[in-house]
Amino acid sequence: MRKRTPIRRQSKPQPIGPVQTFTVDGLTHEAKGVARLQGKVTFIGGALPGETVAAQITKSGRRFDEAVLNSIIEPSAYRVEPSCQHFNVCGGCSFQHLADEKQLSSKADWLQGQLRNLITTQELELLSDNFTHYRRRARIAIDRKKGTLLLGFRGKASSDIVSIDHCVVLTGNLQKIFSSLKLELSINGLADSLGHIELLEDTKGVSVLFRLTSFISDELKRAWESWAKKELISLYWQAPNTSKAEVSSENMRHYDLGELRLEYHPQDFIQVNAIMNQKMVAQAMDWLSPNKQDVILDLFCGVGNFSLPLAQHAQSVIGVEVQESMVEAARKNASLNGFDNLSFVASDLTQPVANEFMKQKITKVLLDPPRAGAFEFLDTIIKIGPKQILYVSCNASTLARDAEYLVAKGYRVLRVGLMDMFPQTSHVETMMLLQKKK
Numbered sequence: 001m002r003k004r005t006p007i008r009r010q011s012k013p014q015p016i017g018p019v020q021t022f023t024v025d026g027l028t029h030e031a032k033g034v035a036r037l038q039g040k041v042t043f044i045g046g047a048l049p050g051e052t053v054a055a056q057i058t059k060s061g062r063r064f065d066e067a068v069l070n071s072i073i074e075p076s077a078y079r080v081e082p083s084c085q086h087f088n089v090c091g092g093c094s095f096q097h098l099a100d101e102k103q104l105s106s107k108a109d110w111l112q113g114q115l116r117n118l119i120t121t122q123e124l125e126l127l128s129d130n131f132t133h134y135r136r137r138a139r140i141a142i143d144r145k146k147g148t149l150l151l152g153f154r155g156k157a158s159s160d161i162v163s164i165d166h167c168v169v170l171t172g173n174l175q176k177i178f179s180s181l182k183l184e185l186s187i188n189g190l191a192d193s194l195g196h197i198e199l200l201e202d203t204k205g206v207s208v209l210f211r212l213t214s215f216i217s218d219e220l221k222r223a224w225e226s227w228a229k230k231e232l233i234s235l236y237w238q239a240p241n242t243s244k245a246e247v248s249s250e251n252m253r254h255y256d257l258g259e260l261r262l263e264y265h266p267q268d269f270i271q272v273n274a275i276m277n278q279k280m281v282a283q284a285m286d287w288l289s290p291n292k293q294d295v296i297l298d299l300f301c302g303v304g305n306f307s308l309p310l311a312q313h314a315q316s317v318i319g320v321e322v323q324e325s326m327v328e329a330a331r332k333n334a335s336l337n338g339f340d341n342l343s344f345v346a347s348d349l350t351q352p353v354a355n356e357f358m359k360q361k362i363t364k365v366l367l368d369p370p371r372a373g374a375f376e377f378l379d380t381i382i383k384i385g386p387k388q389i390l391y392v393s394c395n396a397s398t399l400a401r402d403a404e405y406l407v408a409k410g411y412r413v414l415r416v417g418l419m420d421m422f423p424q425t426s427h428v429e430t431m432m433l434l435q436k437k438k
Contacts, residue, residue: 024048028110118416255270
């Protein structure tokens with residue numbers, strides 16, 4: 001007998017509350033002000049610590065309320081005018097109303113809270129650079145509504161596209177090509193066949209990738225190739241119903257890392273902040289101090305962003321990555337840069353593979369996992385027993401979980417650093433060095 005699907009009752013929208021006065025004394029990771037009214041926490045989007053504001057509760061919960069900002073009665077000394085006209089609606093940035101130096105300290109406070117079981121306030125180191133014009137890669141959303149071209153980013157807490165003219169976090173060259181691209185799209189029919197657009201700048205120059213949702217005529221494609229030639233950029237096409245653009249070996253991208261050159265497919269992962277990537281790699285080399293006695297395991301290695309610099313100093317380096325295409329690119333990069341002490345393995349890092357690496361006598365491990373962290377692989381690392389582990393994380397909560405497990409298994413935290421890879425946003429990158437207890 002077929003089971004009946006229970007009918008889900010939709011909750012009725014709550015009526016917006018009256019205008020009330022709040023004193024803001026904190027800031028969430030998503031840049032919402034934290035206030036308390038009669039002891040109950042209220043989150044207010046757009047409000048900053050130290051401010052007195054008028055707001056209206058839009059959603060009331062058992063543990064906290066959410067409110068919309070009505071007006072600022074007493075502004076914070078750190079409130080600034082956002083440099084982007086789209087800030088209030090675009091979902092790309094969340095901190096532009098807060099002074100740059102206060103953005104860093106707010107992120108540091110939040111990170112210390114996430115890692116409170118592992119570090120003290122004196123242990124956090126900071127790494128930062130330019131607060132604007134840093135982003136060398138961007139995915140642009142596109143849509144046509146009633147004949148109007150929308151080209152930009154998703155809105156705040158919305159799937160709607162915010163059409164923009166200028167973005168303060170894009171590099172100057174990407175902003176220039178974005179403006180030209182928007183003008184060109186407004187006068188031909190390509191927009192109707194596009195899913196999204198990817199902008200990219202690296203040592204090779206600027207490129208644009210079109211993800212097609214339907215096939216286009218050769219004539220239209222030639223017109224865009226002419227546009228790309230005029231703009232002195234590279235153009236890539238991802239065909240409909242394919243997962244990746246087909247790119248010949250001579251048309252691969254590359255970026256320089258000191259005297260090293262790393263080639264990659266235009267849709268492979270690379271850090272979007274080139275200057276901060278240079279600083280991050282340099283800090284990793286300083287903290288891990290690879291030497292000719294070290295055999296280093298680089299997990300989630302990508303195309304070799306850490307592996308190649310490590311191989312310059314270590315006895316040998318083994319890079320591990322789940323994507324076979326990126327492993328192939330990493331191997332090519334090792335050959336391109338003349339390394340014979342560097343090898344790469346394609347392996348699923350959610351599965352234990354300790355026996356494969358036990359015989360290698362690994363002395364140090366570097367890992368840079370995705371947001372989900374590396375919990376499934378931690379027992380393998382513990383069995384390998386490296387002297388030091390350098391953990392680079394894009395998600396502080398999974399870092400805290402993984403690091404607490406490593407500490408419980410015999411490691412201690414030596415250094416922790418916040419890396420401001422994405423200024424004007426709430427995103428935080430973290431580097432942590434752990435050492436095996438004697």
